[in-house]
Amino acid sequence: MDNHMHESKDTKPIPMTSITSGTGQEVSNDVYYYTDQIVNVSFIGLPEDGKWILVDAGLPKAAPEILSVINNRFGKGSKPEAVVLTHGHFDHVGGLIDLINEWGEVPVYAHEQELPYLTGEKSYPEPDPTVEGGLLAKISSIYPNEPINVGKAVKPLPSNNTIPGLDDWKWIHTPGHAPGHVSLFREKDRTLLAGDAFITVRQDSFYSVLMQTEQVNGPPRYLTTDWHAAWESVKKLADLKPELAVTGHGHYMEGEALTKGLQNLVENFEQIAVPDYGRYTDGKLH
Structure with a gap:
């Protein structure tokens, strides 16, 4: 355990x-x-095997809830072989420090471009409350953007796109929402953990989030800073032809609904995903 670990300075x-x-x-x-x-935390592994991987760590103060899920699924006192982070935004690392303190020596893997945001070196750009969107965009100034520090626990994902402890899975660099954002894919059954590269709810809309209205959509507008890269990432994931996708926000989707939704997002990304105005876009991709 690293004594220098700490939460973000603006966690809440x-x-x-x-x-x-x-x-x-x-x-x-x-x-x-x-x-x-409002955010999904994923677990990869058979409950009876005792070997599993945690993907992302929820909102601030999420650790007790995550530990309860783990106890129910994998057995009391079970801990993962590793934690894999799709990226380091506050709603994906909120419980991480407390979980590491609970487990001790568990490696945390992230893309090398995310490491400065996970070792206390660099803050993310501030959320944009001026962006076109609903209530959750308008109040985004309250969302934390300062980095956490998980110290020596965090390691870069292998450069060959493998994931330690997950032989059948590979990671895919899907930047746009965050510089080192990654998605996880298993080819044998075409299962995709997309993180926030695309999501299945309109995340800036309070009503859509509350009711979890299903819709393949672009990444959360108030925290996405590179829309060109975000579009390229969606194209990359659509080309994989996933049969099932779990995203960072929203209900999982599969089959024809997922295929058609992703294709529609690729073809109409500017209209569906890109805000007309905001700090990080001029509203134009061409």
């Missing part, structure tokens, strides 16, 4: 929720996700 509980908060969904025998208020 976030007063947002959804009708699926506190519920989980097994999408295959070894892939399960749990909704912490």
Whole structure:
């Protein structure tokens, strides 16, 4: 355990929720996700094997809830082989420090471009409350953007796109929402953990988030700073032809609904995803 680990300086509980908060969904025998208020935390591994990987760590103060899910699925006192982070935004690392303190020596893997945001060196750009969007965009100035520091626990993902502890999976660099954002893909059954490269709810809309209205959409507008890269990342994931996708926000999707939704997003990315105005875009991709 690294004595220099610390939460972000602006960490705080976030007063947002959804009708699926506190519920989980097994999408295959070894892939399960749990909704912490408005964000999904995923677990890869068969419960009976005792070997599993945690993907992302929820909102601030999420650790007790995540530990309860782990105890129920994998057994009391179980800990992962590793933690893999799709990126380091506050709603994906909120419980991480407390979890590491609970478990001790568990490696945390992230893309090398995310490491400065996970070792206390660099803050993310501030969320943009001026961006076109709904209520959750307008109040985004309250969202933390300072870095956490997980010290020596964090390591760069292998450069050959493998994921330690997950032989059948590979990571894919999908920047745009964050410089080192990654998605996870298993080719044998075309299962995708997309993180926030695309999501299945309109995340800036309070009503859509509350009711978890299903829609393939671009990454959260108030925290996305490179829309050209975000579009390229969506194209890259669509080209994989996933059969099932778990995203960072929203309900999992599969089959024809996912295929058509992704294709529509690729073809109409500027109209669907890119805001007409905001700090990080001029509203034009061409």
